[in-house]
Amino acid sequence: MSKKLRGISQLFFVVLVSLISLNHFLVESGIEIPFIGSSSLHSICPFGGIEAIMALVFSNVMISKIHESSFVLTGIILILGILFGPVVCSYICPLGTIQEWIGKIGKKIFKKKYNHMIPVRLDKILRYLRYFVLIFTVYLTTQSLRLIFLEVDPYFALFNFWSDEVTVGGLVVLAIILVSSLFIERPWCKYACPFGAFIGLTNYISIFKIRRNTTTCISCKKCDDVCPMNITVSDKKVIRDHQCIRCNECTSDVVCPVSETVELKINNYKEEV
Amino acid sequence: MRLKTLLVFPLVIIIVFGGIALADGLGLWQTESSKVPILIKEGDFEGSYDPGDIRGSYSFADIENAFDVPSAVIAQAFGIESETPGDILAKDLEEIYGETKDGLEVGTGAIRTFIAYYIGMEYISDDGIPIDAMEVLKAEGKWSDELDILFEGKLIDLSQFDTYSLVSDGESKDVLETEMEVEDHEEAVAEDHDEDEQLVKGKTTVKEIISWGISLEIIEEILNVKVENDNMLVRDICENNGLSFNDVKTAINNLLEP
Helix, strand or coil: HHHHHHHHHHHHHHHHHHHHHHHHHHCCCCCCCCCCCCCHHHHHHHHHHHHHHHHHHCCCCCCCCHHHHHHHHHHHHHHHHHCCHHHHHHHHHHHHHHHHHHHHHHHHHHHHHHHCCCCCHHHHHCCCCHHHHHHHHHHHHHHHHHCHHHHHHHHHHHHCCCCCCHHHHHHHHHHHHHCCCCCEEEEHHHHCCCHHHHHHHHHCCCCCCEECCCCCCCCCCCHHHHCCCCCCCCCCCCCCCCCCCCCCCCCCCCCCCCCCCCEEECCCCCCCC | CCEEEEHHHHHHHHHHHHHHHHHHHHHCCCCCCCCCCCECCCCCCCCCCCCCCCCCCCCCCHHHHHHHHCCCHHHHHCCCCCHHHCCEEHHHHHHCEEECCCCHHHHHHHHHHHHHHCCCCCCCCCCCEEEHHHHHHHHCCCHHHHHHHHHHCCCEEEEHHCCCCHHHCCCCHHHHHHHHHHHHHHHHHHHHHHHHHHCCCCCCHHHHHHCCCHHHHHHHHHCCCCCCCCEEHHHHHHCCCCCCCHHHHHHHHHHHHH
C-alpha cells in the first residue's frame, strides 16, 4: 500500500506539473484549463529559490523569471526535509519519477545487472559531482544575475520541449538522462541534481530517519537490493547517507520481511542485552 | 516514535498545499512579477507611483490601477479603438507602430511620458508622444505652452504608420497578430539591430554600457553609488538606491550620443 501511495503521489505531481506547464502555453493562445493555474514553470520550481537567494541577499536583485513563489516552495520543501528528509525527490519530483518509470524498462532488460554498471570507485566519486553543480550554479547565477542553469536544465526541457524557451543544452542533458536511466536508476539524482544535493543534506538533520533494528534484522539484504541509490542499509543503524531519497522502499512497510525492523522513526531501536 | 510510511503521502500533500495556501493568505505566493511601479521617494510627488517605472509588460489596466488614468483614455491617446483597452500591453505599441523615420519610438517610453503629463508631473525624457496623446492632454487641460516647446519635433503623427487606420477602427488584435508574424520573420535581424543600438533601456546592464565605451567610474559618478556587480541592470540599481531611472537613462544616453 505504501509503495502504491508513493506511485500515486508521483503520478499526481507529474500530471499537475504537466498541466500547469501546458496551461501556461495555452493561456497565451487564449485557452485555459480551469482550476489548474497557469504559472510559469520557473515560478513553481523550488530550485529557483536556491539559485536566486544569493543575488537577492547581496545585490537586492530578483533574478528575471524567478518569483516569490519559488522561495516559498524552497521553504516548504526544507520544512518537509527537516521533518522527513528529502521526500521531495521520491514523492514529488517529476524528473525523478520519469527516470524511475524508464528504469522499470531497464530492470526488465538488464535484470540484476541494472543499476550496478558503474564501477564502484568511479560511482563513489561521481556522487559528489552534484555538489559541484550546486555551488557552480549558485555562483554563476549570483555573478551573472541571470538564470544560467536554464541553459542545461533538463527539468525545464522536459515540460517545455515544445516552447521557444527550451534550450539545446537542456534537451541534450534530458536525452542523456532518459537514455542512461535504462542502465542506472535515477542518474540525474545520483550524479548531477543540484537541488538533490541541497535537500539531500537534510538526511543528516531530519527528525524522522530510516532506522534499522539490529536485534530483529535477519540480514536478508533485501533492503540493499531495493535501494535505488545503492545505499547499503543492512550494515547501518540509521540511514544518514546524503544520497537517500526517502522512498521508504527498504522499510518494513514495503520490502523488509520482518515487521518493525526498518522504519521511519525519531529514536533508535533499543538494543537487546 | 515511528511513522507509518503510508502516512508520508498525505503529510506531503498537506504540508505542500497547506504551505502554499498559508503563503497565499499572507500575500507571499506571487507567481508573476507585480505590475506595480515603484514609489517616488522625494519631491512634490513623493509617495506617488513613478510613471518612469512603467514596464512593457504592464497592461493598460495595470496602468489604470496605478495612476488612475482610464484604459480607454490611454488607448485613445495612442490611436487605438478597442472594446477591451485594459488588455492592451504597453509593449504592444512597439509591435503595432514601432519607430518613425526620425527615430522616435511609439512604445513604453511614450506611454510613460503621456502618463506623467496626464497626472501633472514634469517628466524629462527623449521620448515623443503621438499627436493623439497631445489632443487628449489638451482636452483635459493638461497641455501648456511650455509643453509646445518641450515636444517640438517630438510629436508623432500616427497616420504615418500603415497600421494606424486598422487599430483606430478597432482591429488592434488583428494588427498585433499580423505584426507578430512579421516580427517572427524579422526577429533575427531585429535582435542584431537591438544589440547594435547603444541606448540605455530597461534591460541594459552596466556591463553593456561599459562595452559602449563609458567607463565604470563615469557610470558610478552618474549613479552616485558604487556598482558592486556590472551585470546588474541600470534600472535595478536605480530602484535599489531610490534614483530616477529616467534621469539616469537620459544622462547616460546623452553621453552615448555621437
